[in-house]
Amino acid sequence: MATDPFAELLIQLRKGAGRTQEQQADAINAASGRETVTRREITRYENSRTIPTNHTLVYIAMACGTSTECLQREAAAARARRRQSAQGEGESQDSTKRHTLLEGAVVDTVAVEPLWDSPVDITSTLDVLLASNTALAALQASSDVLLRIIEEYESDGPTGPFQLAAETRRLRSRLHKLLQGHQPPSHRTELFRIASRTSAVLGYMAVNAGRHNLTTAYCTEAVAMAVDIGDLETVMWAHGTLSLSAYYRGNLTDAVRWASAGIDLAPDHPQAIRLQVNGLARALARQGDRPGTLKAILAAEDLTARHDVSSALTPCISLEPYGLPRTLANAITGHVALGDTADVLRYENEISGHVATSESDWTRSLVALDVATVLVSGRSTDVEQAMLLGCQVLDDAQQGPLILSVVQRAHALHRSAKSWKETAAVREYGEALRAWSDTPRVRQLTESVTMSASGDASGRTSPTEWLR
Missing domain, CATH: 1.10.260 (434 Repressor (Amino-terminal Domain))
Structure with a gap:
């Protein structure tokens, strides 16, 4: 044949x-x-x-x-x-008879469809x-892996963020291979949901590593997949991460734009809490927009009160909506930029119990650096206490997980204290900061930063200019 x-x-x-x-x-x-x-x-x-x-x-x-x-x-x-x-072949057996009937005629041969489907074909x-190349149990296992990564990301030792980023990349690769196969709609929707959230988490991890170009790519992928299945929550979360990336690049206009676009999708959605306080309020505060900042913070607090959200201090990278402790921790950063010492200390006192018991070294460090910064740049100053807090953060950061925002805020604290640069406390902090910044893992992190021409959160154009 x-x-x-x-x-x-x-x-x-x-x-x-x-x-x-x-x-x-x-x-x-x-x-x-x-x-x-x-x-x-x-x-x-x-x-x-x-x-x-x-x-x-x-x-x-x-x-x-x-x-x-x-x-x-x-x-x-x-x-x-x-x-x-x-x-x-069947027609050729009776070709003579058929030839007589068809002689001299031109006939178009058309295949006749059967009237009914065969039960076997059905x-x-x-x-x-x-049929599916993946079972629901396997999808649940992938979802569990992603949740475990989120829970461990901020507390898994000095190299945890990098190891878990590599594990998340492997998870993304596996999910994409599954997507190339065949699944019924229910399986495929769940597969899209997990894959889009995995990409969104990688986008946040890229911010922490200073890889802002990767943040844009991962979040664009996450949004495209989430939109396809109508997963509004992931779409809004990715908008928040794009706003965060723009904020740390110093592109405050884009930070406001991304946060506002996410809020406009569903202003009353619990994911709008993060967009208001982590995205809009902080960027507006850096722009000196006091009314806009306070309005965004109040909107976040109002949404937190109206929704059934976690009362715990959830991880920064969590896909869950912000609870009150996380909302107030971000509100502190906005009030620091406005110089509102009293509001910073009030919020810090309100969440101090959550921060003290948090497994996240980053949360403790970032809140401490915010408080220290407002103590040297706000309306009421305490330089000695500010430098003491800064030195404690540097000590803690020797062994804990490291992200770029901790490095940036540690240097921002030193710049904020320039008016007291001749005091012993500020000199001591400056020396400790220089020594810490020269350690291999801090240098590796800062040298790997990818920034746009607009610069970082300090407004400078060089990716590492803020270290000088």
Whole structure:
């Protein structure tokens, strides 16, 4: 029997994977989880003696890393060619009689569709529609992995953020491979949800590592996938991370724009809490917009009171809506930029219990640096206490996880104290800061920063200018 184009395609796929016919059978069986295909059947497929069922084609596609739809389309064409060939052979047996009837006439041959589907075909189609290359249990396991990464990210030792970023990248890669396969709608929606949130988390991790170009790429991917399945929560969360990235690049206009765009999607949604206080309020405060800052902080507090959100100090990287402690921790940063010493100390006192018991070294460090900064730049100063807090943060940061915002705020504190640069406390902090900044892991972090031409949060154009 002559080789059909579809059989040639199956041969090309097998050889492209570098497999023998027996290895191809093993790969298909591994994809299906059943020992149903033998080398002999592969031979029959490749010499056009038989055409795989639609159900088997799903697993051939998985084994060869190709499109199920493409294989099913080519198989359907092969079946049509076979039917046409069989019809032609039957017609040739009675060619004389038919020739008389058709002599002198030009007839267009049109394939007649059967009136009803075959029950066997219906069953085969259903098998294909419900077939999946991943089980719901596997999807749940992937979701659990992502939640564990979020929980451990801020407290997993000095190298934790980098190790967990690598693990998150591997999770993203695995999810994308699954997306290339076939799933029923319910599985595929859940797969899109987990994959989009994994990309969103990587975007936040990139901010902490100063890789702002990657933040844009990961968040763009997360938004595109989340929009496709109507996952508004992830879309808004990604907008918050893009705002955060712009803030640390010093592009305050973009920080406000991203936060505002996210809020406009659903102003009363609990994810708007983060957008108001972490995105809008802090950027407006750096721009000197006191009314806008206070309005955003009050809006965040109001949303927190109206929604059933966590009462704990959730991780910075958590996908959950902000609870009150996290909202107030971010409000502190806005009030620091406005020089509101009393408000900073009031908020800090309100969340001090949560901060003290938090497993997040970053949260403790960032709140301490904010308080220290307002104590040298606000309306009421205490330089000695500010430098003491700064030195304590540097000591704690020797062994704990390290992110770029801690480095930036530690240097911002030193710049804020320039009016007292001749005092012993400020000189001591400056020396400790220089020594800490020269350690290998701090240098590695700051030298890897990717910034746009607009600069960092200090307004300077050089990625590491704020270290000088």
